[in-house]
Amino acid sequence: MAERADLMSTVPDPDPLMEKEPVPGFEPLIVTIACHYCSYAAADLAGSMRLQYPPNIRIIRTPCTGKVDVLYILKAFEEGADGVYVAGCEEGGCHFDIGNLYAKQRIYYAKKLIQQVGLEPERVEMFNIAASAGPRFAEVAALMTERVKRLGPSPINIKRI
Amino acid sequence: MIIAEQKPLEEIREMLGDAKKVMVLGCGACVTICFAGGSKEVGILSSQLRIAAKKDGKELEVIEDTIERQCENEFFESVKDKMKEADVVLSIACGVGVQTIAELFPDIIVLPGLNTTSFGRPKEPGVFAEYCGGCGDCILDLTGGICPIARCSKSLLNGPCGGSENGMCEVDPKTIQCAWHLIFEKLEKMGRLDQIEKINPPKDWSNSMSGGVRNIVREDLLEVKLES
Amino acid sequence: MKSNSNLEKVFASGQLAVTGELGPPKGTNIKVIEEKAKHLKGMVDAVNLTDNQTAIVRLSSIASAKILLDIGLEPVMQMVCRDRNRLAMQSDLFGAVALGVRNMLCLSGDHQVFGNHPQAKNVYDIDSVQMINMVKTMRDDGKLLSGDEIDGEFKMFIGAAENPFGDPFASRVPRLAKKIAAGVDFIQTQCIYDMERFKKWMEGARARGLHEKCFIMAGVTPLKSVGMANYMNNKVSGISIPEDIIKRMKGVPKEQQAEEGIKIMVEQIDELRKVEGIKGIHLMAIEWEHRVPELVERAGLLPRPKFD
Ligand code: SF4
Ligand code: SF4
Numbered sequence: 060m061a062e063r064a065d066l067m068s069t070v071p072d073p074d075p076l077m078e079k080e081p082v083p084g085f086e087p088l089i090v091t092i093a094c095h096y097c098s099y100a101a102a103d104l105a106g107s108m109r110l111q112y113p114p115n116i117r118i119i120r121t122p123c124t125g126k127v128d129v130l131y132i133l134k135a136f137e138e139g140a141d142g143v144y145v146a147g148c149e150e151g152g153c154h155f156d157i158g159n160l161y162a163k164q165r166i167y168y169a170k171k172l173i174q175q176v177g178l179e180p181e182r183v184e185m186f187n188i189a190a191s192a193g194p195r196f197a198e199v200a201a202l203m204t205e206r207v208k209r210l211g212p213s214p215i216n217i218k219r220i
Numbered sequence: 221m222i223i224a225e226q227k228p229l230e231e232i233r234e235m236l237g238d239a240k241k242v243m244v245l246g247c248g249a250c251v252t253i254c255f256a257g258g259s260k261e262v263g264i265l266s267s268q269l270r271i272a273a274k275k276d277g278k279e280l281e282v283i284e285d286t287i288e289r290q291c292e293n294e295f296f297e298s299v300k301d302k303m304k305e306a307d308v309v310l311s312i313a314c315g316v317g318v319q320t321i322a323e324l325f326p327d328i329i330v331l332p333g334l335n336t337t338s339f340g341r342p343k344e345p346g347v348f349a350e351y352c353g354g355c356g357d358c359i360l361d362l363t364g365g366i367c368p369i370a371r372c373s374k375s376l377l378n379g380p381c382g383g384s385e386n387g388m389c390e391v392d393p394k395t396i397q398c399a400w401h402l403i404f405e406k407l408e409k410m411g412r413l414d415q416i417e418k419i420n421p422p423k424d425w426s427n428s429m430s431g432g433v434r435n436i437v438r439e440d441l442l443e444v445k446l447e448s
Numbered sequence: 449m450k451s452n453s454n455l456e457k458v459f460a461s462g463q464l465a466v467t468g469e470l471g472p473p474k475g476t477n478i479k480v481i482e483e484k485a486k487h488l489k490g491m492v493d494a495v496n497l498t499d500n501q502t503a504i505v506r507l508s509s510i511a512s513a514k515i516l517l518d519i520g521l522e523p524v525m526q527m528v529c530r531d532r533n534r535l536a537m538q539s540d541l542f543g544a545v546a547l548g549v550r551n552m553l554c555l556s557g558d559h560q561v562f563g564n565h566p567q568a569k570n571v572y573d574i575d576s577v578q579m580i581n582m583v584k585t586m587r588d589d590g591k592l593l594s595g596d597e598i599d600g601e602f603k604m605f606i607g608a609a610e611n612p613f614g615d616p617f618a619s620r621v622p623r624l625a626k627k628i629a630a631g632v633d634f635i636q637t638q639c640i641y642d643m644e645r646f647k648k649w650m651e652g653a654r655a656r657g658l659h660e661k662c663f664i665m666a667g668v669t670p671l672k673s674v675g676m677a678n679y680m681n682n683k684v685s686g687i688s689i690p691e692d693i694i695k696r697m698k699g700v701p702k703e704q705q706a707e708e709g710i711k712i713m714v715e716q717i718d719e720l721r722k723v724e725g726i727k728g729i730h731l732m733a734i735e736w737e738h739r740v741p742e743l744v745e746r747a748g749l750l751p752r753p754k755f756d
Binding site for chain 3: 380
Binding site for chain 2: 128129130133134136137172173175176177178214215216
């Protein structure tokens with residue numbers, strides 16, 4: 060099982076979610092929004108290093124996480140995603156200086172928005188992954204998958220168990 | 221501009237009741253600037269409504285649209301057919317927009333998605349502050365350009381009261397600046413402290429809402445109708 | 449004489465005036481007033497009756513003033529701008545004068561968010577400075593704010609509060625001047641703990657001769673405990689208690705804190721009455737009315753003058 064991918068993320072430490080058991084037989088669908096300059100490059104690197112990470116994630120590339128709008132996140136849930144996470148450069152290392160910091164604020168806002176409609180706020184998180192951190196990319200993918208497995212299917216598509 | 225904020229989602233859903241087809245209609249003016257009722261917010265709110273309905277296993281179709289201004293008749297031309305198709309129109313314009321729809325389309329059920337709060341401006345990114353109370357008798361000339369009607373929690377005309385501390389108002393020392401502290405500093409800077417000792421007389425509130433509904437008629441602008 | 453009130457007479461006689469304060473009950477139980485009044489009788493020259501203080505609904509200050517008059521104590525009726533517009537104020541003032549009230553205090557009033565009806569719509573039609581001026585016009589010109597003549601005599605000794613500890617500090621003397629220009633007869637200050645700042649304020653007032661244009665009464669409140677001191681320091685806006693006073697309170701065991709608070713108060717009163725321009729002491733012994741006889745005795749404020 061994946062360890063908590065530490066350093067920078069909106070995941071609390073310790074993470075009470077990981078104390079739960081995963082919902083048996085559930086394979087979540089997770090949307091990963093990764094920025095071109097860091098996290099997407101890290102994903103590439105993970106691939107060329109032949110690192111294993113769960114097939115549950117679907118990666119969308121954005122020029123910068125600062126481009127991420129809460130609407131993208133809501134749309135993902137509306138279309139059936141069980142979890143969404145945004146992966147940007149490390150704080151202080153954003154190619155556009157502060158795009159990832161704006162993204163983080165929006166992630167907290169998105170948590171509120173999905174909570175209002177009855178989804179667990181833990182379904183949305185933000186991670187910071189440097190371009191050189193291929194292994195961390197794989198780690199984060201595994202961690203988020205494990206977390207969402209514990210949350211179970213999104214309440215709007217229970218049937219997918 | 222007019223400042224507004226979205227009503228709690230729960231309240232909106234309650235208002236919508238069992239409507240099967242809802243049109244969320246945004247406004248491209250003030251409420252777009254204050255991120256309460258522009259096309260972006262139409263998208264977010266509509267998406268939330270759809271997710272919530274799916275979660276509850278309810279049937280709901282949400283149509284989205286935004287027009288330039290909801291307070292003027294002519295902008296409804298492009299959306300009026302769509303509006304009529306919906307069971308209800310959820311307007312996320314200010315209260316004026318909602319009422320314009322109610323007046324122009326007596327057969328359409330229109331619901332307010334926002335709480336309209338004040339006249340103000342985006343003071344800094346993410347901060348929308350109240351600046352004017354629409355008192356109908358502007359006295360900014362006396363107060364260094366800072367409005368004590370809207371920006372003093374007690375609308376005092378001869379402040380500051382005893383609750384002013386470190387520049388902040390006792391009503392909420394975290395978010396409300398004391399208007400009279402600002403006025404004092406401004407007048408001091410302008411070398412017009414004599415002004416602060418002049419007693420501002422009781423205000424004539426008859427120009428405000430206290431005098432009844434205020435409709436302005438400009439004869440020169442009235443529609444000219446040809447006698448047939 | 450503007451009002452012929454006892455308080456005015458004390459000032460006129462050149463003696464140090466003393467006023468107390470009484471919070472009316474949160475209901476109709478007038479025994480509360482009678483009980484508190486019993487302790488104040490003969491101990492102070494007049495008693496403030498708060499008007500829905502901290503925006504909490506209480507027996508009205510007018511009715512309380514009448515009850516006090518019946519007991520034989522002189523009221524200082526407080527009136528806030530929060531709850532009444534100019535119509536209600538003037539009509540209530542007629543009522544008060546007709547019932548025999550001769551002193552009043554014009555206040556902005558605490559904002560309703562602090563009280564038990566934070567959902568209320570406030571009034572603030574006129575502010576405290578304008579109220580002072582309105583009452584003065586009623587008294588001196590026999591006219592309402594509208595200019596209409598008043599039918600009958602209207603006598604009133606007009607007071608107001610001033611907070612030397614509010615910010616910006618530089619606005620506090622001008623504001624006093626403004627209240628004087630509006631027609632105030634006497635001023636009661638917010639409770640004083642920060643002696644240095646208070647003296648600075650008085651210095652500013654004296655520099656402009658304001659101490660001779662109205663009677664300034666220094667506000668004092670005995671601290672009952674360290675808890676109360678901390679509460680007032682942190683929670684009540686416009687009050688700051690210097691570190692050394694809090695230290696002094698902390699320095700004694702809990703059972704002796706009240707006694708220490710009284711000692712501090714007595715010292716404060718001694719110091720305040722020596723300040724040039726101070727014409728009276730306003731003693732706000734909050735929910736401590738029964739201790740007032742002891743407090744004024746120990747502060748050397750007895751006996752109170754009597755006039756025929
Ligand atoms: S004085 Fe009146 S009109 Fe002028 S800014 Fe204030 S509320 Fe608005
Ligand atoms: S603290 Fe300032 S803004 Fe607040 S009520 Fe008093 S004068 Fe007005």
